[in-house]
Structure formats: C-alpha cells, structure tokens
Amino acid sequence: MDLAIILALDVLNGTASLFLLCVGLAIIFGMMKIINLAHGEFVMLGAYATVIATNAGVDIWVSMIIVAPLFVGLVGLLIERCLIRFLYGRLVDSMLATWGLSLLLIGLVTTIYGNTMNGVPTPLGGFQVGEYRSSWYTLFLAGMAVSVMALVYALLRLTRFGLIARAVMHNPNMAATLGVNPDRVYMITFGIGAGLTGLAGGLLAPLSGITPVMGAAFIAKCFITVVGGGATIISGTLTASGLFGLINQLGAYLTTPVYGEVILFLSAIFLIRILPQGISGRFFKGMS
Amino acid sequence: MMNVLEVQGLRANYGPVPILTGIEFDVGEGEYLGILGHNGMGKTTLLKALMGYLPAMNGAVRFLGSDVTRLPIHARARLGLGLVPQGREIFATLTVRENLRMGLAAARKEDSRIIDDLLTDFPRLVRLLNRPGGALSGGEQQLLALARCLCANPKLILLDEPTEGIQPSIIEEIIETLLALRKRRSLSMIVVEQNLEFIASLSDRVLSIQKGRITGEVSREDLLAGRVGLAVP
Numbered sequence: 001m002d003l004a005i006i007l008a009l010d011v012l013n014g015t016a017s018l019f020l021l022c023v024g025l026a027i028i029f030g031m032m033k034i035i036n037l038a039h040g041e042f043v044m045l046g047a048y049a050t051v052i053a054t055n056a057g058v059d060i061w062v063s064m065i066i067v068a069p070l071f072v073g074l075v076g077l078l079i080e081r082c083l084i085r086f087l088y089g090r091l092v093d094s095m096l097a098t099w100g101l102s103l104l105l106i107g108l109v110t111t112i113y114g115n116t117m118n119g120v121p122t123p124l125g126g127f128q129v130g131e132y133r134s135s136w137y138t139l140f141l142a143g144m145a146v147s148v149m150a151l152v153y154a155l156l157r158l159t160r161f162g163l164i165a166r167a168v169m170h171n172p173n174m175a176a177t178l179g180v181n182p183d184r185v186y187m188i189t190f191g192i193g194a195g196l197t198g199l200a201g202g203l204l205a206p207l208s209g210i211t212p213v214m215g216a217a218f219i220a221k222c223f224i225t226v227v228g229g230g231a232t233i234i235s236g237t238l239t240a241s242g243l244f245g246l247i248n249q250l251g252a253y254l255t256t257p258v259y260g261e262v263i264l265f266l267s268a269i270f271l272i273r274i275l276p277q278g279i280s281g282r283f284f285k286g287m288s
Numbered sequence: 289m290m291n292v293l294e295v296q297g298l299r300a301n302y303g304p305v306p307i308l309t310g311i312e313f314d315v316g317e318g319e320y321l322g323i324l325g326h327n328g329m330g331k332t333t334l335l336k337a338l339m340g341y342l343p344a345m346n347g348a349v350r351f352l353g354s355d356v357t358r359l360p361i362h363a364r365a366r367l368g369l370g371l372v373p374q375g376r377e378i379f380a381t382l383t384v385r386e387n388l389r390m391g392l393a394a395a396r397k398e399d400s401r402i403i404d405d406l407l408t409d410f411p412r413l414v415r416l417l418n419r420p421g422g423a424l425s426g427g428e429q430q431l432l433a434l435a436r437c438l439c440a441n442p443k444l445i446l447l448d449e450p451t452e453g454i455q456p457s458i459i460e461e462i463i464e465t466l467l468a469l470r471k472r473r474s475l476s477m478i479v480v481e482q483n484l485e486f487i488a489s490l491s492d493r494v495l496s497i498q499k500g501r502i503t504g505e506v507s508r509e510d511l512l513a514g515r516v517g518l519a520v521p
C-alpha cells in the first residue's frame with residue numbers, strides 16, 4: 001500500500017514536471033509551427049535566473065515563480081524580434097537557427113558563469129509514507145502544473161487575446177483581413193511560451209544540477225510529448241504528459257532509470273507510429 | 289464627390305506569371321460596383337491585390353484619399369477595407385459568435401451591441417451562435433462571412449462570388465440585406481460575380497474583366513438580356 005502511494009506520487013511528479021516543461025514548447029509549436037530547438041536552453045535560463053536571484057537574496061518562491069518566467073519571457077521577446085520572426089513558415093530554417101541559438105546560449109552562460117553552479121536547496125522538506133519518504137515539493141509541482149493549465153486555458157478560452165490568437169493560428173490571412181496584425185500576435189505568443197518555459201526551469205532548479213547544458217536532459221522528452229500530444233495545446237500536452245510520465249516512472253521502477261527512458265522513447269515511437277496526428281489529433285479533434 | 293477607391297495601372301503576379309496586367313477603375317462614394325468575368329480571368333486575384341494579399345508589381349491603389357499600395361493587410365483593414373473571400377474562410381473551430389467577435393478584433397474595445405444589432409439583419413444566424421463555424425452549411429457560412437465583415441464597419445466591401453453554390457432564397461436574402469444596409473451606412477462595394485441576375489440587382493455600374501484587364505462597361509440592357517459581351521476564352 002505504501003509502495004503504491006509512493007509510486008503514485010512518482011507518477012504525479014513525472015507528469016507534473018513533464019507538463020510544466022512542455023507547455024511552453026507546445027504553445028510555440030502549436031500556434032506558430034516553430035520547432036524551437038533552444039527550448040532546453042530556455043529551461044536552463046529559467047533555472048539560472050532562479051539560482052542567481054536566490055543567491056542575491058531574493059526569496060526563493062519569488063525567484064522561481066516571478067523572476068524566472070519574467071526574465072525568460074523578456075529574453076524570448078527579444079529573440080522573437082531579432083530572429084524567430086524571420087522564420088515563420090520555414091520549418092527547416094527555424095530548426096537550424098534555433099539550434100544555433102541553443103549553442104550560443106550555452107556558450108554565453110558558460111563564458112559568464114563557468115561549467116557548474118551551486119544550486120538552491122529544495123524547499124518544503126519531506127514526509128513519511130510508511131517506510132518511504134516523499135517531498136512536499138512534489139505536491140507543490142503538481143499544484144503549479146494545475147495552475148498553469150488553468151491559466152493557459154483561461155487565456156485561450158476566456159480572453160479576447162485568446163480568441164484572436166486562436167483565429168490567427170487557424171488562418172492568419174483572414175485574421176489580418178479583419179484588422180489583426182498576426183506579427184504582433186506571434187510575438188506575444190512566443191513571449192508567453194518562453195515565459196512558461198522559464199517558469200518550468202525555475203521550478204525544476206531545486207531538483208536539478210545547474211549547468212549550461214542541463215537543457216539537453218529535457219529536450220528529447222519535451223519533443224516526443226508535444227508530438228505525441230498533437231495539435232491541441234492543453235488536452236494534448238496533458239494526456240501525453242500523463243501517459244509518458246506514467247510509462248517513464250513505471251519503467252524506471254520495474255527496471256532502472258536508464259531503461260525507464262529507453263522504454264519511454266520506444267513507446268513514444270510506437271504511439272506516433274499508430275497515431276501520427278498525436279493523441280489529441282485522434283481523440284480531441286477541434287479543441288484547443 | 290470623392291472616390292472611395294482609385295486603382296491605376298495595377299499589375300500583380302503569382303510568382304513569375306503576370307495575372308493582373310494593368311487594372312484601371314474607380315469606385316465612387318456609396319457606389320456598388322459589379323465586376324463580371326469568367327473563371328480564371330483574375331477576379332479573385334484583383335480583390336486579393338486590393339486587400340494586400342499579394343504585392344503590386346506596378347501601379348497604385350488609393351483608398352479614401354490615402355495611398356495604400358504598400359500597406360500590409362491589417363493596416364488596410366483598419367482603414368476600412370473589408371473582404372468577404374471566395375470560399376468564405378470561416379474560422380472552422382471557432383463558434384459563430386466567436387467568428388463575429390473576430391469582426392471586432394481591430395476595435396479598441398469589443399462592443400457586443402454591434403453584434404446584436406447586426407444579427408437583426410441576419411436572423412438566420414441567431415440560433416447558430418454557439419455552433420462551430422465549420423458545422424454550418426455553405427449558405428449559412430456565406431451569411432456569416434458577410435456579417436463578420438460588417439462587424440468591422442467597413443467603408444468598402446470587396447465581395448468575391450457570394451452566390452457560388454448558394455440556393456436562390458439565400459441569394460435573395462443577401463441582396464436585400466446589402467440594399468438595406470446602404471441606406472443606413474455610408475457603404476461602398478465591389479462585387480465580383482458570374483451570376484448575372486445577382487450582379488444586375490445589386491450594382492450601379494458593371495465592368496467586365498478579361499485576362500487581368502478591365503475591358504469595359506457592361507450596359508444594364510445587355511446585362512438583363514444576358515448579352516454581356518464576354519469573349520469565351
């Protein structure tokens with residue numbers, strides 16, 4: 001029984017972190033069809049922002065939840081204006097350019113802060129389930145994932161900006177014909193996607209080794225989740241995070257963490273083979 | 289009287305292929321202008337070039353006195369140019385109400401009274417408001433596309449083959465609505481068509497287009513008699 005609870009918490013943890021990590025990528029890919037290969041580095045920047053702000057005396061919660069998304073969101077806006085906006089509709093070029101960007105960001109951070117950095121401690125401490133231990137932070141991550149989900153849903157479904165963004169995603173020329181500047185919508189959307197990715201980086205900073213190349217550990221998982229989830233941003237990312245989080249944690253429990261990842265990738269390839277439009281392309285057609 | 293639109297020597301290409309080869313015409317204030325032409329003569333291309341979908345290779349477009357030849361689509365829309373495209377381009381996953389709200393997207397504040405007002409002219413849409421736009425029939429989509437365009441309160445509407453695949457009763461409805469609207473708003477229109485009856489009952493003046501050029505005016509008598517003088521290509 002205790003073991004079952006711990007396993008369930010592990011799966012919850014895996015799902016929540018995966019969702020937080022992917023939602024920004026899903027927004028940027030879903031809305032603009034930009035494959036952002038610098039996604040992992042956005043996570044890394046969020047983690048660095050958190051660690052640096054915390055070490056400078058800022059409260060750790062403020063660093064994670066406010067400083068990290070704000071900083072990475074602004075960096076995202078800058079990058080969109082200088083680079084990404086020339087790449088809409090050019091899939092291959094966008095991959096090359098963002099790959100270059102990821103190398104640039106890694107190089108920059110390495111030059112400034114060196115190869116490693118002391119992390120921040122995990123706040124909140126732990127609790128006992130029978131003979132096992134778990135941390136409150138896991139539950140906090142789950143709460144954050146639910147909040148982000150609610151926020152993105154509300155933004156897309158309940159606000160005027162969300163309506164305009166969905167229309168632009170569907171048919172940018174027609175939206176422009178009604179007086180919307182698609183360029184501006186893309187810019188804001190990219191900033192939001194980057195900001196949410198920075199938030200993920202901030203929230204995972206206490207759990208990760210802080211290095212300039214830490215993004216590489218996340219990026220493959222993020223991409224299979226977004227592709228596996230399909231075109232609808234919230235429901236797709238959520239179901240794919242749940243499914244892959246479950247497979248990853250159970251695989252890791254039954255074998256070893258390394259095989260857990262292998263099993264995850266194999267099942268993702270299988271899933272994409274049988275559902276080329278992603279889970280949401282099959283089950284949630286027309287939602288977002 | 290000022291012209292709403294003045295087009296001079298407009299040329300436009302698809303890639304290397306010239307499609308519009310020197311278009312010249314004006315639209316007067318409050319005028320409903322018809323443009324008649326066979327398939328592939330460049331009607332849609334003309335409206336797209338006026339709206340800014342494809343760049344002018346040459347020539348000039350003046351709208352309400354300002355030069356819009358190089359403006360992007362959304363800037364022309366904000367000046368008061370509206371397009372109801374061929375194929376309607378309804379946002380399929382948005383509801384009918386959301387499609388209409390998109391007509392207000394350029395307004396600083398969204399005023400739902402504008403939509404309610406407009407719905408009195410489009411009673412058919414009222415019970416469809418919460419349906420996804422993609423789930424409407426072709427005729428209903430045409431009405432929605434027109435209503436969505438009108439939400440933005442355009443000064444000049446570009447209407448591209450609204451009768452394509454539409455039953456006569458809805459065609460009647462569209463004609464009546466457009467004739468009623470011009471009495472209440474300062475509205476001009478370019479309607480591009482192959483349906484002679486439709487164009488005759490709506491237009492003050494009819495031009496013919498052939499191979500990317502305006503070839504002349506079609507008189508009312510010829511139009512009603514079906515002698516439109518268009519060379520079959």
Ligand SMILES: Nc1ncnc2c1ncn2[C@@H]1O[C@H](COP(=O)(O)OP(=O)(O)OP(=O)(O)O)[C@@H](O)[C@H]1O
Binds near residue numbers: 302332
């Ligand atoms: N996207 C495109 N790329 C290349 N050529 C095009 C494109 N769209 C249209 N054309 C060509 O431009 C010419 C004019 O097309 P256009 O759509 O303006 O005709 P139209 O008068 O609107 O015809 P219809 O009555 O069938 O709608 C045609 O010869 C067509 O083949």
Ligand SMILES: [Mg+2]
Binds near residue numbers: 448449
């Ligand atoms: Mg056409």
